[in-house]
Amino acid sequence: MAWSLLIRGGTVIDGSNTPGVIADVGVEGDCIAAVGQNLQGDAERLIDAAGLAVAPGFIDMHAHSDLVYHKCPSAESKVRQGVTTEVVGMCSFSPAPVVPGREKAVHDWAAGLGADLDICWETFRQYLDHLRRLGVALNVAHFVGHGALRLAAVGADKRAATDVEIECMAGLLDEALAAGAFGLSTGLVYPPSEYGSTEELIGLSRRMAGRGGIYCSHIRGEAHTLLEAIAEAIQIGEEAGVPVQISHVKASGRENWDKLDRVLAMIDEARSRGLDVTGDVYPYAAGSTKMDNLLPGWMHDGGIEKCLARLREPEMRRRVLAECFLKDGRWGGHGGTVGWDEIAIASCSRRDLEGMNLADLARQTGKSPPEAMMELVLAERAGVSMVTFTQSPDNVKKVLAHPHVMVGSDSITLTAGPGPFSGRPHPRTYGTFPRVLGTYCRDMKLFPLETAVHKMTGLSAAKLGFENRGLICRGFAADLTIFDPANVNDEATFSDPHRHPRGIPYVIINGNVVVDEGRMIAIPAGQVLTPKSN
DSSP: OEESEEEEEEEEOOSSSSOOEEEEEEEETTEEEEEETTOOSEESSEEEOTTSEEEEOEEESSBOGGGTTTTOTTOHHHHTTTEEEEEESOTTOOSOOOOTTOHHHHHHHHHTTTOOOOOOOSSHHHHHHHHHHHOOSSEEEEOEEHHHHHHHHTOSOSSOOOHHHHHHHHHHHHHHHHHTOOEEEEETTSTTGGGSOHHHHHHHHHTTTTTTOEEEEEOSOSSTTHHHHHHHHHHHHHHHTOOEEESSOOOOSGGGGGGHHHHHHHHHHHHHTTOOEEEEEOSSSOEEEEGGGGSOGGGGTTOHHHHHHHHTOHHHHHHHHHHHBOTTSOEEETTEEEOGGGEEEEEOSOGGGTTOBHHHHHHHHTSOHHHHHHHHHHHTTTOOEEEEOOSOHHHHHHHHHSTTEEEOOOBOOOOSSSSTTOSOOOTHHHHHHHHIIIIIIIITOOSOHHHHHHHHTHHHHHHHTOSSSSSOOTTSBOOEEEEOTTTOBOOOOSSSOOOOOBSOOEEEETTEEEEETTEEOOOOOOOEEOGGGO
């Protein structure tokens, strides 16, 4: 037998949540051709994996790299973590569809997230074809965003959609599903998705019933409305007859931490009734998003320009303060209460401010913390991102350990060092998957190694309906990550985030070695995945 790649003598952890066994893995082209002991034959490339673990390539179940593939097609910060597939189009945003005349609204929306999209498509199919021509290093599984549908059919206004507009959104959803979208994502704390009613979302989700589409939701609040928001996501899935994926399961704000047990119980109860509801989580007690999301939803009515205009009006600022500035000096919103020293500037045009918390910014500017925040959002035209420390480390462990929760980084992809998206991003951008393997599995012993791998491979693949990825099996795609269980860990920190992990010497995507003895080889090895292609 002649192999294009033979991986010899590693501990194969196949993604099925069963203990690893020492075996060889033979690859022919882009497929796994054999798994067994002492495979015979010549190989174009031989990797000695003795002492290493051989796992399926990791699936990032919740990512936002569709914002930056055009500038970072190598997807280096993800590939070096062992990620071979990213699931994007999350939190209601996808770069498509775009209707003629509303290109600027989509461009400005993406710009608020730090992206500079050169929009050359209208339909979802045209956008996926653009990705194929671009050539990305890893595989991409795309959802269509409810916010994108609303921008196309309704615009950025805070109002109920008309029957005609809902039918327009439904038609755009149909086209996206036919083109290869895996489902519909919502971001119900982000405008304009947050303006959609439960009934609107049930109606749209019904269009996916029987077609394999998944309802994936960043729910309508992770703080004081957490339980109601979880109940809404479950209701939408049950009434529409579609599977549900709850994005980054968490309880935000100290006053809400005790709700987490009830959240997990609600997921279990819904599953006991037959609903396929699952979730994802990133292994950190801090989150990251746009700083203008600290403002109440009504401030965003009509889009970014109207939000900025309101920020210039003293009366509007007083209204924001009355609503969100708490008596104890903290800030309250859909993300729970947070102190100003718990909000750090991740990226903005002023590099000297990146990494600074808002309490320090207030002292530097001589303004109150909320005024300093609003001035910064206004000066940056809402293009500033932040890291917020609002979660319980113990809750992170509980969620990670839940048998129906998988792993998603909730991040874009970057190349280490100065670049268009440098700044001080959340370290999950570089460290999510090795952190699960090292800190939570090996060091904290939260779960066995085979369970950690399962949460990042087989579990996610099953949710997405993949038929040939997520496991190490004969005939499956040759997406493989080889790591050192004794050494693997994240190196990125909040103060020094642009650091690749250690202990992942090899990553193979569709049979191509793209990380070779720790060196990145930037080639377009990935595919745009669709439900029918798996």
